[in-house]
Amino acid sequence: MSETTKLRLPLLAAAQAQKHVTHNEALQRLDALLHLEVLDRHLAVPPASPADGDRYIVGAAATGAWAGEDGHVAAWQDGVWRFFEPQIGWRAFVRDEAALYVKAESGWIVAGGGGGGGGGGALQNVTLFGLGAEADADNPFSAKIGKALWAAKETGDGGTGDLRYTLNKQAGPNVLSLLFQSGWSGRAEAGLVGDDDFQIKVSPNGSAWREALRIARASGRVSFAQGIEPRPWVTLTDAASIAIDASAGDKFRVSSAGTRAVAKPVNLVDGARFLLRITNSAAITLSLNAAFAPLSGSAPALRTASGAMNTFDCVYDAVADKVFYAWY
Numbered sequence: 001m002s003e004t005t006k007l008r009l010p011l012l013a014a015a016q017a018q019k020h021v022t023h024n025e026a027l028q029r030l031d032a033l034l035h036l037e038v039l040d041r042h043l044a045v046p047p048a049s050p051a052d053g054d055r056y057i058v059g060a061a062a063t064g065a066w067a068g069e070d071g072h073v074a075a076w077q078d079g080v081w082r083f084f085e086p087q088i089g090w091r092a093f094v095r096d097e098a099a100l101y102v103k104a105e106s107g108w109i110v111a112g113g114g115g116g117g118g119g120g121g122a123l124q125n126v127t128l129f130g131l132g133a134e135a136d137a138d139n140p141f142s143a144k145i146g147k148a149l150w151a152a153k154e155t156g157d158g159g160t161g162d163l164r165y166t167l168n169k170q171a172g173p174n175v176l177s178l179l180f181q182s183g184w185s186g187r188a189e190a191g192l193v194g195d196d197d198f199q200i201k202v203s204p205n206g207s208a209w210r211e212a213l214r215i216a217r218a219s220g221r222v223s224f225a226q227g228i229e230p231r232p233w234v235t236l237t238d239a240a241s242i243a244i245d246a247s248a249g250d251k252f253r254v255s256s257a258g259t260r261a262v263a264k265p266v267n268l269v270d271g272a273r274f275l276l277r278i279t280n281s282a283a284i285t286l287s288l289n290a291a292f293a294p295l296s297g298s299a300p301a302l303r304t305a306s307g308a309m310n311t312f313d314c315v316y317d318a319v320a321d322k323v324f325y326a327w328y
Helices: 019-033
Strands: 055-057 073-077 080-084 091-094 099-104 107-112 129-131 141-143 175-182 185-193 198-202 210-215 251-262 273-288 292-294 309-317 322-327
Touching: none
Parallel strands: 129 141, 251 273, 292 322
Antiparallel strands: 055 073, 073 080, 091 099, 099 107, 175 185, 185 198, 198 210, 273 309, 309 322
């Protein structure tokens, strides 16, 4: 064997004359390749005035003295270009990009980017990426972190100020979803699961799943396969002025006696509907705030006897600032 396997350093032969020539050749190769740093990796034409020791990764379709050396390391030493064919796994820091590259079977690829001097870098064609965790073939991107932040690139930085996160699947029968787990067992899934309607599914154990919500892609209609859980009755406090917080529920009840007046509800929003049921625990004199208006146009004769009940089915109209009701 006349040279080493990896760096191809020339070896001294037994009883070789002028051993210093072979030794110096090996030192020249070591000087060119050890802690490899190149000035550029795109040039296809040799620079006109290189400094001794300058190194480059030769760009595609190289010409002149670099012809036929595409992708090789070119080093200017002792007034001549010397070329070195990179081996898989060689690393080179590219100065004008402030990025570290690795020689792969497909060529030179970025191993890491960035730089303390304000230089940027690119991270391209990486097959595995683990952030605080170990990535594998099933999870080529894996992160074990406490928080994550995505911020839009603002116009002052050359962006648009928008931020859109795009996820894509191959076709309708495929799955595109976010899976939420507890103790590594699935509890909820949201996305395009097996078709192109948006769905939310839930599971008590990670194996049995129920569809909770579906939004039809064609019509936009929303359906609830398991129905909608009704909001519970809210029991109001009996007082001379009966107060209602419309944001607390959609069904209110109270048992009252004596002289009572129902106040205008607070936290009303346009179109809000609610049911109000007043049960007379004893004889009652009952009135409604002026904000209440009967849909029939005529105020009903409210029931006042003990044990009687008055029920109001109400809807709020913000334009009229009225709570319209049907009484029964």
